[in-house]
Amino acid sequence: MRWLTAGESHGPALVATLDGVPSGVRITTETVRDALARRRLGYGRGARQSFERDEVRLLGGVRHGATTGAPIAVEIANAEWPKWDVVMSADPVPPEALLVDAGTGDEREVARNRALTRPRPGHADLAGMLSYDLAEARPVLERASARETAARVALGAVAEAYLQQVAGIRLVSHVVSVGAERAGGGHAPRPEDAAALDASPVRTLDPLAERRFVEAIDAARRAGDTIGGVAEVIAWGVPVGLGTHVQADRRLDARLAGALMSIQSVKGVEVGDGFAQAALPGSRAHDEIVRGPDGRLTRTSNHAGGIEGGTSDGEPIVVRAAFKPISTVPRALRTVDLATGGDATALHQRSDTCQVVPGAVIAQAEAALVLADALGDHAGGNSVAEARRNLSAYLDRVRERA
Numbered sequence: 001m002r003w004l005t006a007g008e009s010h011g012p013a014l015v016a017t018l019d020g021v022p023s024g025v026r027i028t029t030e031t032v033r034d035a036l037a038r039r040r041l042g043y044g045r046g047a048r049q050s051f052e053r054d055e056v057r058l059l060g061g062v063r064h065g066a067t068t069g070a071p072i073a074v075e076i077a078n079a080e081w082p083k084w085d086v087v088m089s090a091d092p093v094p095p096e097a098l099l100v101d102a103g104t105g106d107e108r109e110v111a112r113n114r115a116l117t118r119p120r121p122g123h124a125d126l127a128g129m130l131s132y133d134l135a136e137a138r139p140v141l142e143r144a145s146a147r148e149t150a151a152r153v154a155l156g157a158v159a160e161a162y163l164q165q166v167a168g169i170r171l172v173s174h175v176v177s178v179g180a181e182r183a184g185g186g187h188a189p190r191p192e193d194a195a196a197l198d199a200s201p202v203r204t205l206d207p208l209a210e211r212r213f214v215e216a217i218d219a220a221r222r223a224g225d226t227i228g229g230v231a232e233v234i235a236w237g238v239p240v241g242l243g244t245h246v247q248a249d250r251r252l253d254a255r256l257a258g259a260l261m262s263i264q265s266v267k268g269v270e271v272g273d274g275f276a277q278a279a280l281p282g283s284r285a286h287d288e289i290v291r292g293p294d295g296r297l298t299r300t301s302n303h304a305g306g307i308e309g310g311t312s313d314g315e316p317i318v319v320r321a322a323f324k325p326i327s328t329v330p331r332a333l334r335t336v337d338l339a340t341g342g343d344a345t346a347l348h349q350r351s352d353t354c355q356v357v358p359g360a361v362i363a364q365a366e367a368a369l370v371l372a373d374a375l376g377d378h379a380g381g382n383s384v385a386e387a388r389r390n391l392s393a394y395l396d397r398v399r400e401r402a
């Protein structure tokens with residue numbers, strides 16, 4: 001499978017395509033809309049999420065509620081477009097339309113029109129302006145913005161439907177820490193917990209952590225600051241054998257790590273016990289292979305997070321992404337104004353305080369896309385029925401041996 005997105009944060013729409021999905025995956029506009037609504041949830045978001053409506057249209061690859069095998073194309077319109085049609089116009093606009101004080105006198109319009117020449121430390125602004133030889137940061141932030149993740153989540157919804165309908169694989173995501181506050185052990189969320197996780201403002205099943213996470217986000221906001229955290233994705237029902245040990249770029253752990261790291265503001269990724277495993281002796285770090293009560297091979301633990309040798313080992317896949325605190329800090333950081341060359345404080349417009357709750361949903365979508373791709377590699381097939389037959393024959397053989 002291959003996927004791409006396009007579109008600017010304040011442009012008319014985002015678009016995304018997903019190529020390689022077989023025919024017969026049941027999805028509707030509602031499937032995608034639900035996933036996008038989940039991405040908008042979450043404590044710590046800024047003003048935009050309260051009015052952004054994510055108007056979805058399936059433009060190709062789906063007919064009468066099922067995929068056709070053709071590339072899937074999705075459009076997500078931006079609710080705010082009418083306010084941005086001059087600043088973000090694809091075609092030339094008269095120069096006077098962009099004069100800072102030529103509009104209605106509305107302060108927000110003035111802010112929209114002003115050239116963004118004070119790059120934010122931690123955002124893509126400075127590196128993007130220099131790399132693309134741009135006089136201001138507008139074109140950079142428009143595409144660097146995590147608004148683009150709406151398009152990825154739309155595709156992730158298709159990937160999740162495929163995974164579930166071909167192989168019974170289901171994913172959940174939750175927040176395991178906000179700033180220095182961590183959720184307690186508790187049980188690992190299962191697919192049945194999805195509604196409870198959606199209902200939590202900070203996407204956790206731990207009620208005590210929920211309170212501490214909300215307080216930590218409130219404290220950051222009151223201090224004119226931002227706060228990050230860690231999200232975890234668990235994929236249940238993944239058969240042994242997705243990914244491979246034979247080629248570096250096809251290793252499942254490498255692909256999942258790359259996919260999670262590609263999410264804006266993710267700066268660390270773990271598979272299974274990840275960094276903690278580096279501190280353990282080998283005798284305690286691995287998952288011993290034993291015969292279960294039914295005589296089948298099983299594991300005594302899941303430190304590996306369901307992947308050994310770049311290949312799924314049949315245990316739940318557990319991956320984690322660490323989100324840095326958002327870089328548009330209300331208490332703005334020092335920078336240099338590239339228009340004047342003088343010292344300045346970084347540009348600041350409305351911004352989120354914490355992104356880890358939607359971050360978990362985005363990480364789930366990224367993991368789903370990678371797993372769908374890996375399942376496609378293994379099961380193949382131009383239709384869901386063919387993929388199921390192939391998978392079933394493979395799993396019969398696995399059962400014979402394990």
Ligand SMILES: Cc1cc2nc3c(=O)[nH]c(=O)nc-3n(C[C@H](O)[C@H](O)[C@H](O)COP(=O)(O)O)c2cc1C
Pocket residue numbers: 046122123124144145146149263264265266326327328350351352353355358359362
């Ligand atoms: C869901 C989500 C929401 C985000 N919201 C903001 C925001 O409101 N303001 C901001 O400066 N950065 C926000 N970010 C992070 C920036 O997009 C990101 O830091 C920037 O693109 C630079 O990329 P990098 O941090 O990966 O290096 C958000 C990230 C995610 C995942």
Ligand SMILES: C=C(O[C@@H]1CC(C(=O)O)=C[C@@H](OP(=O)(O)O)[C@H]1O)C(=O)O
Pocket residue numbers: 009046048049052144145146147148150264349350351352
């Ligand atoms: C719009 C979304 O997230 C945006 C991500 C983002 C950034 O810099 O990454 C900055 C903010 O955009 P704006 O400046 O328009 O308020 C967030 O709202 C979204 O997730 O749908």
